[in-house]
Amino acid sequence: MTKYVYKFKEGNASMKNLLGGKGANLAEMTGLGLPVPRGFTITTEACNRYYDDNKTIAPEIEKEIFDTLAETESIVGKKLGDPADPYLVSVRSGARASMPGMMDTILNLGLNSEVVIGLAGLTNNERFAYDSYRRFITMFGDVVMEIPKSKFDKEFEAVKAVKGVKLDTELDAEDMKEVVKRFLKVYEDNKGEPFPQDPKIQLMEAIKAVFRSWNNDRAILYRRMNDIPGNWGTAVSVQEMVYGNMGETSGTGVAFTRNPATGEKKLYGEFLMNAQGEDVVAGIRTPQTIDQLREVMPEVYEQFAKIANTLETHYKDMQDMEFTIERGRLFMLQTRNGKRTAAAAMRVAVEMVEEGLNTKEDAIMKLDPKQLDALLHPTFDPAALKAASAITHGLPASPGAATGRIYFTADDAKTANELGEKVLLVRLETSPEDLAGMDAAQGILTGRGGMTSHAAVVARGMGKCCISGCSELIIKEEDKYFLTKDGRKFEEGDWISLDGSTGAVYEGRIATQEATLSGNFRKVMEWADEIRTMQVRTNADTVRDARVAFDLGAEGIGLCRTEHMFFETERIFAFRQMIVAKTEEQRRAALAKILPYQQKDFEGLFHAMKGFPVTIRLLDPPLHEFLPQTDEEIRDLARELNMDPEELKDFTISLHELNPMLGHRGCRLAVTYPEIAEMQTEAIINAAINVNKEGGPQVVPEIMVPLVCEVKELKFVKNIIVKTADAIIAKAGIKLAYKVGTMIEIPRAALTADEIAGEAEFFSFGTNDLTQMTYGLSRDDAGKILEAYYRTKIFENDPTAKLDTVGVGRLMRIAADGGRATRPDIHLGICGEHGGDPSSIEFCNSLGFTYVSCSPFRVPIARLAAAQAAVRQRK
Numbered sequence: 001m002t003k004y005v006y007k008f009k010e011g012n013a014s015m016k017n018l019l020g021g022k023g024a025n026l027a028e029m030t031g032l033g034l035p036v037p038r039g040f041t042i043t044t045e046a047c048n049r050y051y052d053d054n055k056t057i058a059p060e061i062e063k064e065i066f067d068t069l070a071e072t073e074s075i076v077g078k079k080l081g082d083p084a085d086p087y088l089v090s091v092r093s094g095a096r097a098s099m100p101g102m103m104d105t106i107l108n109l110g111l112n113s114e115v116v117i118g119l120a121g122l123t124n125n126e127r128f129a130y131d132s133y134r135r136f137i138t139m140f141g142d143v144v145m146e147i148p149k150s151k152f153d154k155e156f157e158a159v160k161a162v163k164g165v166k167l168d169t170e171l172d173a174e175d176m177k178e179v180v181k182r183f184l185k186v187y188e189d190n191k192g193e194p195f196p197q198d199p200k201i202q203l204m205e206a207i208k209a210v211f212r213s214w215n216n217d218r219a220i221l222y223r224r225m226n227d228i229p230g231n232w233g234t235a236v237s238v239q240e241m242v243y244g245n246m247g248e249t250s251g252t253g254v255a256f257t258r259n260p261a262t263g264e265k266k267l268y269g270e271f272l273m274n275a276q277g278e279d280v281v282a283g284i285r286t287p288q289t290i291d292q293l294r295e296v297m298p299e300v301y302e303q304f305a306k307i308a309n310t311l312e313t314h315y316k317d318m319q320d321m322e323f324t325i326e327r328g329r330l331f332m333l334q335t336r337n338g339k340r341t342a343a344a345a346m347r348v349a350v351e352m353v354e355e356g357l358n359t360k361e362d363a364i365m366k367l368d369p370k371q372l373d374a375l376l377h378p379t380f381d382p383a384a385l386k387a388a389s390a391i392t393h394g395l396p397a398s399p400g401a402a403t404g405r406i407y408f409t410a411d412d413a414k415t416a417n418e419l420g421e422k423v424l425l426v427r428l429e430t431s432p433e434d435l436a437g438m439d440a441a442q443g444i445l446t447g448r449g450g451m452t453s454h455a456a457v458v459a460r461g462m463g464k465c466c467i468s469g470c471s472e473l474i475i476k477e478e479d480k481y482f483l484t485k486d487g488r489k490f491e492e493g494d495w496i497s498l499d500g501s502t503g504a505v506y507e508g509r510i511a512t513q514e515a516t517l518s519g520n521f522r523k524v525m526e527w528a529d530e531i532r533t534m535q536v537r538t539n540a541d542t543v544r545d546a547r548v549a550f551d552l553g554a555e556g557i558g559l560c561r562t563e564h565m566f567f568e569t570e571r572i573f574a575f576r577q578m579i580v581a582k583t584e585e586q587r588r589a590a591l592a593k594i595l596p597y598q599q600k601d602f603e604g605l606f607h608a609m610k611g612f613p614v615t616i617r618l619l620d621p622p623l624h625e626f627l628p629q630t631d632e633e634i635r636d637l638a639r640e641l642n643m644d645p646e647e648l649k650d651f652t653i654s655l656h657e658l659n660p661m662l663g664h665r666g667c668r669l670a671v672t673y674p675e676i677a678e679m680q681t682e683a684i685i686n687a688a689i690n691v692n693k694e695g696g697p698q699v700v701p702e703i704m705v706p707l708v709c710e711v712k713e714l715k716f717v718k719n720i721i722v723k724t725a726d727a728i729i730a731k732a733g734i735k736l737a738y739k740v741g742t743m744i745e746i747p748r749a750a751l752t753a754d755e756i757a758g759e760a761e762f763f764s765f766g767t768n769d770l771t772q773m774t775y776g777l778s779r780d781d782a783g784k785i786l787e788a789y790y791r792t793k794i795f796e797n798d799p800t801a802k803l804d805t806v807g808v809g810r811l812m813r814i815a816a817d818g819g820r821a822t823r824p825d826i827h828l829g830i831c832g833e834h835g836g837d838p839s840s841i842e843f844c845n846s847l848g849f850t851y852v853s854c855s856p857f858r859v860p861i862a863r864l865a866a867a868q869a870a871v872r873q874r875k
């Protein structure tokens with residue numbers, strides 16, 4: 001029979017999955033002989049049963065709870081609901097992974113109108129007893145019964161007003177009795193029934209409320225942001241109350257074994273005498289620093305410092321501890337691995353290895369790769385952020401913090417920036433034409449688009465903050481304003497702030513702080529490199545991006561999207577000439593103008609990568625993306641090209657496709673216009689010859705054919721590449737090795753990968769398109785559709801950001817196996833946006849990939865995630 005309830009002394013730290021982090025650590029501390037108030041934990045499996053049983057607690061589980069309660073009562077020597085000597089408890093949530101503040105807690109449970117009198121007599125402190133009761137009524141009313149807390153607060157303020165005082169501490173026992181009386185009435189008025197006096201009912205209702213809180217909106221959002229599956233469930237710990245508000249020899253506090261902001265090895269924390277935990281959090285009274293406890297209660301301080309040390313050594317990690325002192329006696333209420341800033345995480349990791357507490361591998365495994373973002377991008381000043389209010393939320397498409405004045409066109413953003421303003425670009429969605437504006441902006445906000453939309457991909461490449469898919473906003477680009485859901489208007493030039501790491505959009509200007517890379521960070525990265533087996537490359541199309549990525553540790557370029565190289569004014573002109581060419585001759589003439597630019601760019605990329613492999617992809621996007629859209633733009637271009645505007649307009653319309661993502665793009669462009677592939681090959685081979693001639697590290701270019709679905713298609717394009725390349729190499733009279741490979745981004749390519757590998761020397765998985773096509777879900781519109789899918793719990797994650805290892809992953813496995821069957825030494829890589837996502841990286845590692853490729857600022861994340869994946873695979 002499944003056991004659903006464990007006394008603290010029956011558990012230990014290895015039982016986190018069952019007892020939750022809090023329950024497992026309370027059990028572990030009990031086992032270590034530390035002073036922990038007694039109690040028991042109801043398992044995460046009971047939470048899952050609660051949901052399976054239609055949000056009810058099965059009778060056998062209820063019986064187990066009460067049996068364990070009875071055992072605990074007999075050990076403690078007190079009884080729940082006994083006015084003579086009441087057992088009072090706290091009821092707290094605790095999932096496998098810590099989710100601070102996401103779920104609910106109820107304190108002082110067991111009090112009722114009789115027990116409170118008993119407690120007053122027992123403690124000889126009537127004020128304390130009624131204060132505890134009113135706190136319990138509030139928590140039970142608010143958390144369990146969903147009565148707005150403000151209704152209780154209003155009555156509390158009213159009592160203070162009648163008394164003419166400001167602080168809670170100025171209320172005496174009689175006042176607290178009055179507060180309780182009013183609170184009981186608030187409860188009854190709102191619920192239509194009196195406050196439950198039976199502590200057993202209180203307990204069961206509180207447990208159910210904690211189970212329910214597993215699925216409150218903020219917990220669901222937190223889980224999605226932190227990759228925590230919804231089927232883990234929360235455990236519930238029921239623990240004897242100890243009181244920090246029993247007079248001047250009582251107190252409560254929170255402390256870390258090291259400073260969570262800097263990582264410095266020194267007890268860090270605060271406490272309040274004569275107070276309960278929530279008083280510390282509420283910030284009404286100013287707490288004292290933990291150092292001051294040494295003066296206030298030297299013996300308790302010594303005992304606490306010793307326990308802190310024991311716990312840190314035991315867990316081999318920085319601990320975050322809650323404690324209470326009840327009439328001079330210390331109790332430990334919680335310990336967990338402490339959340340820390342990214343900078344502190346690096347310092348703690350390095351110092352714990354130096355102290356011999358952790359191995360390098362341990363240190364690597366304890367880090368959160370996603371946290372590295374904070375070291376690489378600007379962040380908001382935490383104090384300034386606290387005071388800020390979010391006006392809406394979108395998708396956290398590219399991390400970092402940005403503040404600036406809003407502009408609604410790329411040109412306006414660029415002009416304002418040239419005049420010295422800090423700007424943010426706000427668009428419905430971005431297109432290649434917005435590049436200059438994106439470059440000028442501190443950050444980008446779009447109304448549409450998902451995690452792999454143009455704005456998201458390009459911003460990540462630039463290391464710039466971006467929030468995409470902010471569908472609540474009504475964005476009027478032409479009238480240069482946007483409206484929030486509640487109708488507030490933000491116009492051109494207004495200040496807003498974007499947090500690309502959370503997706504929150506704030507009103508006004510919030511101070512940001514720049515990122516700095518410390519020696520600790522470099523050391524941790526070196527350790528990761530020693531451990532990992534997969535290489536990490538970058539997606540880069542400009543020399544600037546390539547250099548940034550190289551400095552951050554990229555070992556080559558896994559994807560250069562050549563179309564991103566055409567946006568500068570002179571180039572786009574030649575490119576458009578190429579698109580509108582009516583004959584092959586005209587097209588070749590335009591391509592000849594583009595060739596020198598491309599060649600120079602490739603030389604720059606080869607230089608920046610210093611001999612590491614560089615994969616260059618042939619032209620991929622639908623051509624009409626590069627044509628002007630509005631009448632005015634068409635007129636201007638027609639003039640430049642010496643064409644009739646009507647003719648150009650008709651041509652633009654003729655290029656229009658109903659499904660451009662499934663249309664004339666990828667290698668299909670090279671099939672219809674082989675001269676494009678010829679020109680690009682020529683530019684790549686010439687660039688490699690030139691760079692190799694300099695005698696430095698020798699380049700072996702990798703030419704990649706996009707969007708292949710059929711081996712014959714690849715063979716056709718490969719012939720063009722090989723013929724062109726070999727002719728140039730022969731003419732130059734030198735030796736140059738190069739590779740031709742393909743992207744796997746259409747399900748049919750994955751399914752026929754064994755055939756395709758006959759032609760391809762490498763596969764690079766384009767999981768943006770592969771996900772889009774496997775799900776039949778547009779990568780540009782996913783954002784607004786997914787909200788409903790999260791709400792209805794059909795999806796827990798955005799598959800365009802976190803690889804779907806079940807479906808898309810199955811195709812990848814088929815392709816990897818097929819590719820290896822034909823060509824055992826085939827190189828396998830990933831260059832879709834998933835290449836920078838830790839859980840997706842782990843999956844690629846499990847398939848034996850040669851490398852992952854990601855945007856430059858994700859390179860360190862990928863290095864760390866690849867190391868963690870290697871360790872996990874070994875275990």
Ligand code: PEP
Binds near residue numbers: 767
């Ligand atoms: C992909 O589809 O995953 C890919 C890398 O190509 P793009 O995003 O340019 O379509």
Ligand code: MG
Binds near residue numbers: 745766768769
């Ligand atoms: Mg693609």
